[in-house]
Amino acid sequence: MKVLFVSPEVYPYAKTGGLADVSGSLPVALKKLGCEVSVIMPYYASVRRYTEAFPVCLQDLPVNLGSRVLPADVRHGWLDHKLPIYFIQRDEFYDRTHLYGTPKGDYFDNAERFIYFSKAVLSWCQATGFKPDIVHCNDWQTALVPAMMRFGVDKYYFDSMATVFTIHNIAYQGVFDVSVFSLTGLPWELFVPDGLEFWGRVNFMKGGIVYGDAINTVSQKHSQEIQTPEFGFGLDGVLRAHSHKLVGILNGVDYEVWDPATDPLIAANYTKHDLSGKRKCKSELLNTYRLPQDLFNRPLLGVISRLVEQKGVDLYPPIMDKLLSQKIGFVLLGTGEEKYHKYFMDLAKKYPDQAGIRIAYDNALAHKIEAGADIFLMPSRYEPGGLNQIYSLRYGTVPVVRATGGLDDTVEDYNPETNTGTGFKFGPYDPEAFFSCVMRAIKLYDDKARWKQLVLRGMEQDFSWEKSGKKYLELYEKAVSYRKSRI
Numbered sequence: 135m136k137v138l139f140v141s142p143e144v145y146p147y148a149k150t151g152g153l154a155d156v157s158g159s160l161p162v163a164l165k166k167l168g169c170e171v172s173v174i175m176p177y178y179a180s181v182r183r184y185t186e187a188f189p190v191c192l193q194d195l196p197v198n199l200g201s202r203v204l205p206a207d208v209r210h211g212w213l214d215h216k217l218p219i220y221f222i223q224r225d226e227f228y229d230r231t232h233l234y235g236t237p238k239g240d241y242f243d244n245a246e247r248f249i250y251f252s253k254a255v256l257s258w259c260q261a262t263g264f265k266p267d268i269v270h271c272n273d274w275q276t277a278l279v280p281a282m283m284r285f286g287v288d289k290y291y292f293d294s295m296a297t298v299f300t301i302h303n304i305a306y307q308g309v310f311d312v313s314v315f316s317l318t319g320l321p322w323e324l325f326v327p328d329g330l331e332f333w334g335r336v337n338f339m340k341g342g343i344v345y346g347d348a349i350n351t352v353s354q355k356h357s358q359e360i361q362t363p364e365f366g367f368g369l370d371g372v373l374r375a376h377s378h379k380l381v382g383i384l385n386g387v388d389y390e391v392w393d394p395a396t397d398p399l400i401a402a403n404y405t406k407h408d409l410s411g412k413r414k415c416k417s418e419l420l421n422t423y424r425l426p427q428d429l430f431n432r433p434l435l436g437v438i439s440r441l442v443e444q445k446g447v448d449l450y451p452p453i454m455d456k457l458l459s460q461k462i463g464f465v466l467l468g469t470g471e472e473k474y475h476k477y478f479m480d481l482a483k484k485y486p487d488q489a490g491i492r493i494a495y496d497n498a499l500a501h502k503i504e505a506g507a508d509i510f511l512m513p514s515r516y517e518p519g520g521l522n523q524i525y526s527l528r529y530g531t532v533p534v535v536r537a538t539g540g541l542d543d544t545v546e547d548y549n550p551e552t553n554t555g556t557g558f559k560f561g562p563y564d565p566e567a568f569f570s571c572v573m574r575a576i577k578l579y580d581d582k583a584r585w586k587q588l589v590l591r592g593m594e595q596d597f598s599w600e601k602s603g604k605k606y607l608e609l610y611e612k613a614v615s616y617r618k619s620r621i
């Protein structure tokens with residue numbers, strides 16, 4: 135099976151969140167399962183440090199954007215030294231410090247940037263005569279591709295190719311003023327409630343849902359949740375209407391990047407057979423955050439998160455005083471909304487000997503927290519898949535999570551009666567429920583024998599791509615046979 139994997143971010147070249155991790159590892163897993171995969175993404179400023187290795191393979195590819203023809207260069211490189219990856223280069227759109235916007239807000243021309251990227255991907259297929267069996271699109275930035283393949287001027291070229299659309303985060307749908315519609319080159323007949331229209335505006339993500347041959351989100355539980363008004367962000371009706379082609383496939387993780395036994399970014403490596411390296415990592419982490427070593431024998435709570443409402447950040451302020459009265463350590467790494475930056479910076483000033491805060495995006499520090507903390511907090515309001523809780527399990531850092539989406543699917547609540555489970559879960563989105571759940575973890579920490587068993591059970595969990603990769607293959611096969619039935 136020939137697959138073109140289209141993504142707005144791919145680790146290690148560009149990353150804002152879990153989508154990049156998935157885009158960097160799922161294609162590799164698919165190759166292991168026998169697929170011939172190519173990946174394509176925009177050529178952002180962050181990709182430039184690899185430039186020398188990535189020559190231009192196609193110059194001046196003509197791409198239509200409304201009435202203009204704007205040429206792109208296409209660069210060719212490698213993903214994980216194994217797979218071809220292509221980059222669409224048009225500096226006016228992608229040569230910027232951030233991928234989608236600055237901390238002050240989204241870039242004003244995001245609609246244009248990603249319509250252009252989508253059209254460039256298809257123009258490149260045609261220019262090179264490339265005909266994959268599957269075009270796999272990810273999130274709103276690439277969600278117009280399926281509609282463009284079916285209704286664009288060159289639709290006959292794409293007739294035999296099936297499309298799969300993956301929803302990684304339904305809260306970000308790419309909703310823009312109707313004025314951008316003419317840039318898509320799509321017929322106005324699609325601008326209807328059953329198509330791309332969304333309350334008078336254009337909704338890119340709807341394109342993927344309505345016109346994709348198969349669709350999925352990144353956990354079983356979330357595939358059900360998004361069909362309800364609470365989690366559908368206005369698209370639950372559309373998803374119910376297309377539920378026959380919707381499945382949930384849990385994200386796998388890349389244990390070549392996230393494994394304490396081999397991780398080069400942490401102070402000392404360790405395995406479930408010898409946890410001494412984890413203690414070294416804890417001590418180093420306390421130093422990194424300039425926290426006193428007398429916290430070493432107390433639970434150290436870690437957070438790595440985008441500081442936005444989705445991640446449950448508003449649950450912290452009501453409980454932090456109570457929590458820190460427990461003589462525990464707390465370290466946080468994240469960026470997001472200004473008001474949360476301020477809240478956490480003030481917290482560090484108030485509790486300089488217990489709370490370490492780093493408002494930044496720092497991949498190496500993320501690894502150090504996974505390794506050095508004892509408990510990982512992830513109280514998300516909603517969580518499509520979630521990767522950090524899975525990394526935490528492997529690093530022996532016990533996750534405390536809210537029972538939603540992928541968090542619910544990957545963490546088993548600790549049961550003191552049977553001494554089973556891999557973490558701690560709470561249900562209601564409420565600070566008190568969160569607090570009691572963290573307290574359950576903190577109390578168990580003092581029972582050294584049971585705590586170690588809990589840590590080891592977590593480390594033994596296997597969320598590698600093998601299983602989920604096979605499910606994507608099945609989804610591809612379904613999409614291909616659906617497409618065949620339509621031509």
Ligand code: ADP
Pocket residue numbers: 150151152153155438439440467468469494495496497500519520521522523
């Ligand atoms: P989401 O994609 O919703 O942000 P996930 O848990 O699926 O959440 O994935 C988040 C990914 O981004 C993880 O690899 C995590 O380590 C990383 N990450 C998030 N915030 C930061 C940060 N401030 N610095 C470094 N890595 C971060």
